Amino acid sequence: MSLPVTVLSGYLGAGKTTLVNQMLRMADGLRLAVMVNEFGDLPIDADLIEAEGEDMIALAGGCVCCSYGDDLIAALGQMAAMAPPPDHIILEASGVALPGAIAASLDLMAGIETAGIVVLADLAQIAKQLANDYIGDTIERQLRAADLVLLTKGDLTDAAQVQAARVAVALHAGGAMVIEARHGRVPLDVVLHPVRSGVLETGEPHGNATGLVSEVVIPDSDVLAETFAAELAARKEVIRAKGHVQTALGLKTVQVVGDLWQVTDAPPKAIPGVVVIRLRENVEG
Amino acid sequence: MITIYAARKIITMNPAHAHTTHVAVRDGQILGSGTLEELAGWGDHTLDETFADKVLMPGLIEAHSHLMEGSLWAYTYVGYFDRLSPEGEMHKGCKTLDDVLARLKEAEAKITDSDAPMPAWSLDPIYFDNVRVTRHDLDQVSSTRPIGIMHASGHILNVNSKALELAGLLRPGINHDGVPLGTDGLPLGELKGPDVMTPVSPFVGFDRDMLACDETGMWKFGKLCVRAGVTTATDLANKLPDETVRLFNEVTGHAGYPARIVSLRYHHGIGPEELIAHAEALQPQSTDMLRLGKIKVVVDGSIQGFSARLRAPGYFNGAPNGLWYISPEHLKIILEQALARGIHVNTHTNGDQATQLVLDTMTEALKKHPSADHRFVLQHCQLADLAQFRKMARLGMCVNLFANHHFYWGDEHYKLTVGPERAERMNACGTALREAVPFTIHSDAPITPLGPLFTGWCAVNRLTASGRTLGEAEKIGVADALHAITLGAAFTLHMDQEVGSIEAGKRADFAVLEDDPEEIGAAKLKDVRVWGTVQGGRVFPVADL
Known part of the structure; x- marks a missing residue:
């Protein structure tokens, strides 16, 4: 079984550290391993830390954080060899690294698979950064490689600047899903398994300023699981759904990712309820 | 204890006395440079004539090198130019790919452990019309022992099939700019850039930290x-x-x-x-x-x-x-x-x-x-x-x-x-x-x-x-x-x-x-x-x- 790795990219100050801390708080039993380039400014909130070693920090809920310094491959090997191995690795790339190149290299490693590339863009800075002679092309290449772009710090920026930034990002982000997310508040699953929207956009983010909506749906009566799943998958604003529904044939597990869906028998002790993650309608943006 | 060295000529790099013939030394420090008469004033000394027919310069200073140069000599040299080893042996340059393979075969024959990796260094195909060296070339040297050759630039590594196999890369479906594929869809054994070299280099005997020195x-x-x-x-x-x-x-x-x-x-x-x-x-x-x-x-x-x-x-x-x-x-x-x-x-x-x-x-x-x-x-x-x-x-x-x-x-x-x-x-x-x-x-x-x-x-x-x-x-x-x-x-x-x-x-x-x-x-x-x-x-x- 391959260990999934999500590459987290974005220039200095884009909010990677905030997002990582949010993800750790939302882990809810999932054992996340966060890999950072360096511990310089300790990237993890103090209350999440259980024990600190030289290269490894043990975190609440069985999560860990390690620095990979200048040997990413060796550090990944160590992560994969942990017993038990983590459920998911979040690889925080340095501000000038190219996430596409990192992902391509990850694919060379046995037992590792790239779950996707998430690029953070600071709405207050991104337009200026893209126009910078020194780093502009690096930021473009980061955005181009993204499956998901998270627009951050929209609350610190005036509306005109936000709009200009969105256009600038859309120009380079190609088919990536673009979502505005303040303070790293994005459903964990969306970041761990980013899916490209496949739709070329020219300015409007796919999610609005308050990010995504996560809700629990419990149908009033028995449903046909396949129909229920297919309908969710057909709704453009639904990114993910997972949970259990009551059918005439007993409890079934449905999973929806983008426009793909799957129905299986529910495990014992499952309770009805489907978590649906969807984009809020663009009324406020 | 003062030693005065006599030399054919001393190039001092001191514009006040650009050229002299003698230099006086005590406890590793220069007392002065000039004529024997000028230096004799320092007192009791030994006149050392070892350098009487030599030219002295200030010790040369290399302000950009890496100690790794010393460690690399443990591996086989396959560079294009003749290169002097630390032991003073002039290693002849390999002027063709066949020369490279012959040099590798010669070195391979001397290794007794049949599984031991064989690292080599300083390949530069620029001088062979940029011909691409492939795993098939290196397989002629050994198909059972992992072999890796670092290019002179340090930016490319060539490996044989065994090395790719050990690193899990002898498989179809690899999609990376730094890993060219053959017509069979398998990597050719050329690994371009540190991103793709590091997963393989330990298998061919290169230390992970190439800059470290023992x-x-x-x-x-x-x-x-x-x-x-x-x-x-x-x-x-x-x-x-x-x-x-x-x-x-x-x-x-x-x-x-x-x-x-x-x-x-x-x-x-x-x-x-x-x-x-x-x-x-x-x-x-x-x-x-x-x-x-x-x-x-x-x-x-x-x-x-x-x-x-x-x-x-x-x-x-x-x-x-x-x-x-x-x-x-x-x-x-x-x-x-x-x-x-x-x-x-x-x-x-x-x-x-x-x-x-x-x-x-x-x-x-x-x-x-x-x-x-x-x-x-x-x-x-x-x-x-x-x-x-x-x-x-x-x-x-x-x-x-x-x-x-x-x-x-x-x-x-x-x-x-x-x-x-x-x-x-x-x-x-x-x-x-x-x-x-x-x-x-x-x-x-x-x-x-x-x-x-x-x-x-x-x-x-x-x-x-x-x-x-x-x-x-x-x-x-x-x-x-x-x-x-x-x-x-x-x-x-x-x-x-x-x-x-x-x-x-x-x-x-x-x-x-x-x-x-x-x-x-x-x-x-x-x-x-x-x-x-x-x-x-x-x-x-x-x-x-």
Whole structure:
């Protein structure tokens, strides 16, 4: 079984550290391993830390954080060899690294698979950064490689600047899903398994300023699981759904990712309820 | 105990007494240089005539090398050019791919352990019309033992099928720019760039940390220094963990170790504040023979690897711009804090945009932390133009130009990477001299061989391997080249008070030469024979190595 790795990219100050801390708080039993380039400014909130070693920090809920310094491959090997191995690795790339190149290299490693590339863009800075002679092309290449772009710090920026930034990002982000997310508040699953929207956009983010909506749906009566799943998958604003529904044939597990869906028998002790993650309608943006 | 050495000629690099015949030494220090009569006044002495028919120069200084040059000699050399080993054996260059394979087969036959990996180094297919070396070629040497050959540039690794298999890469479906595939959909065994080299290199016997050096390697490096007339050499990028510092102190503290080592803390893998703190902690651990506390920052990649950052008009062949290895923000923190604390910083910039970033950042940093004499060094700085040299002079910066590179890869730069005009201005020693930027020149050993006299020859003649004179206007004279590899280098290291010239009070470090570099002629500077060195008053003849 391959260990999934999500590459987290974005220039200095884009909010990677905030997002990582949010993800750790939302882990809810999932054992996340966060890999950072360096511990310089300790990237993890103090209350999440259980024990600190030289290269490894043990975190609440069985999560860990390690620095990979200048040997990413060796550090990944160590992560994969942990017993038990983590459920998911979040690889925080340095501000000038190219996430596409990192992902391509990850694919060379046995037992590792790239779950996707998430690029953070600071709405207050991104337009200026893209126009910078020194780093502009690096930021473009980061955005181009993204499956998901998270627009951050929209609350610190005036509306005109936000709009200009969105256009600038859309120009380079190609088919990536673009979502505005303040303070790293994005459903964990969306970041761990980013899916490209496949739709070329020219300015409007796919999610609005308050990010995504996560809700629990419990149908009033028995449903046909396949129909229920297919309908969710057909709704453009639904990114993910997972949970259990009551059918005439007993409890079934449905999973929806983008426009793909799957129905299986529910495990014992499952309770009805489907978590649906969807984009809020663009009324406020 | 005073020894007065008599010599055929002493080139002192002290303009007040440019040439003398005798030098008096006590406890590793120079008492003075002049005539025997002048020096006799120091009192009881022994007159040593060992060098009576030799020419003495200040011990040569290599201001950009890596101790790794010593460790690589444990592996098979397959470079194109003849190369002198630490033991003094001239390894013949491999002029064709068949030569390379024959050399590998010969080495392979000597390994008794059938599973042991076989690392080799310094392959350069540029000289075989850029023919691609494949795993099928290397499988002829062995299909059961993993084999890996590092290219001379250090940026490409060629491996055989066994190595790919061990690394889990002998499979279809690989999609990576740095891993070319054959018609069968399987990797050809060429691995381009550190991203794809590191997953495989341990399987072919290359250490993960290529820049690290072991004790044996350090001693071999010391022997190469003696053969090249070098008495002070840099180890330009090291993580310098405690165990490495202990090893370096132990080896350089040995009475028989012939070279002073200046080892710089490399920025990669730690944050800027940690880097500054580590450099500050290292500095007081320095000894006479081991100098610590300087910082090396790698700003961009290499020109021939198309990873250097270029300004417009970019690469001649249209390749996209290269990579940053540090963010401008982190560079700013390092430069500012280093200026504030008096830490010496050396920045690797190959492309002219990377150089410009350092110049811009220094301009601002110096407003915050004015420093009359920081001597921060731009390392390589291969593509800098005239305006950039003017700026360096005004900012008080030094430059260490990669003169050897011009010889080995100048033809490629002319044809492929930057085109004729910019290839001619590369490694612009003439401009540095005219604009009064303090400069030295380097080998970047093991990328090219350690040998400041050869490096001087490169700067003086600017010939490429194919015989093209590349950049007539950037040539310098022999006297300037000799200055660059002695006092010039010492200045860039903040060590010109101690070494770099033969004058009263300085360390008794000499290059002992059979031939006179001032008389042999510009075209033959590289052929000057080295008898050995004197380091801190200790005599190291090449013949005794």
